[in-house]
Amino acid sequence: MKPTEAIKIQKEFREKLTLEFPAVNVKKIAGVDVSFKDNFSFAIVVILSFSTLEVLEVKFFKRKIDYPYIPGLLSFREGPVFLNAWEKIKMEPDIVFFDGQGIAHPRGFGLAAHMGLFIEKPTIGVAKSKLYGVYEEPPQESGKYTYLYTKNNQKIGAVVRTVANQNPIFVSPGHLMDIENAVEMTLKCVRNHRIPEPTRLAHIYSQKVKKGELKEFEKGDQIRLI
DNA sequence: GCGACAG
DNA sequence: ATCTTGTCGC
Numbered sequence: 071m072k073p074t075e076a077i078k079i080q081k082e083f084r085e086k087l088t089l090e091f092p093a094v095n096v097k098k099i100a101g102v103d104v105s106f107k108d109n110f111s112f113a114i115v116v117i118l119s120f121s122t123l124e125v126l127e128v129k130f131f132k133r134k135i136d137y138p139y140i141p142g143l144l145s146f147r148e149g150p151v152f153l154n155a156w157e158k159i160k161m162e163p164d165i166v167f168f169d170g171q172g173i174a175h176p177r178g179f180g181l182a183a184h185m186g187l188f189i190e191k192p193t194i195g196v197a198k199s200k201l202y203g204v205y206e207e208p209p210q211e212s213g214k215y216t217y218l219y220t221k222n223n224q225k226i227g228a229v230v231r232t233v234a235n236q237n238p239i240f241v242s243p244g245h246l247m248d249i250e251n252a253v254e255m256t257l258k259c260v261r262n263h264r265i266p267e268p269t270r271l272a273h274i275y276s277q278k279v280k281k282g283e284l285k286e287f288e289k290g291d292q293i294r295l296i
Numbered sequence: 297g298c299g300a301c302a303g
Numbered sequence: 304a305t306c307t308t309g310t311c312g313c
Binding site for chain 2: 106139141142144147148171174175180197198199
């Protein structure tokens with residue numbers, strides 16, 4: 071697909087986003103990440119308990135890379151392989167965290183927003199750096215944050231300090247989500263690292279998968295002696 | 297034209 | 304993202 075065509079699709083589908091979080095009781099959440107090696111991409115989906123952050127299920131999918139990295143078009147590179155892995159998940163998470171932007175995007179349609187429409191689930195974008203928007207540096211204390219705005223002063227996300235004196239992360243809602251809930255839920259997933267658990271674990275697992283060091287599993291699979 | 301630019 | 308080991312710092 072040509073970039074101009076992909077951009078047209080983003081402008082068309084952003085209209086379908088719902089930036090409101092349905093009042094659901096969040097029990098299980100998911101973290102997604104994609105890694106690359108040679109000519110292959112490896113997508114990982116990790117299911118966690120929202121209250122304990124315990125890992126309940128891990129599934130992955132490998133396929134050839136068929137799209138280049140183009141700023142603003144990340145979902146066309148990582149989306150397909152993610153959807154392949156998503157189909158393997160047996161549990162049904164209430165929220166899905168992605169390693170990238172939600173609506174904090176040039177056309178308001180980043181990876182988390184795009185995938186949210188596909189899977190019809192509330193999604194949140196958690197990026198390590200900014201793609202689009204203007205903001206003021208948040209205070210150095212953990213848990214503090216400032217907002218991300220478009221050039222027209224429209225609020226599109228938050229710049230969150232998850233760990234004191236460490237670089238902030240960029241949080242923005244995808245689909246079926248709002249900024250306040252996105253920030254609140256993201257902070258609840260932070261343990262002792264800058265990156266919240268869903269995305270952090272997905273990243274660790276995806277690194278192991280491409281090295282052939284990870285086996286998929288789901289709760290109950292654990293083999294134990296005794 | 298110049299700078300910015302998720303992963 | 305990836306190419307890559309040890310090393311400085313909280």
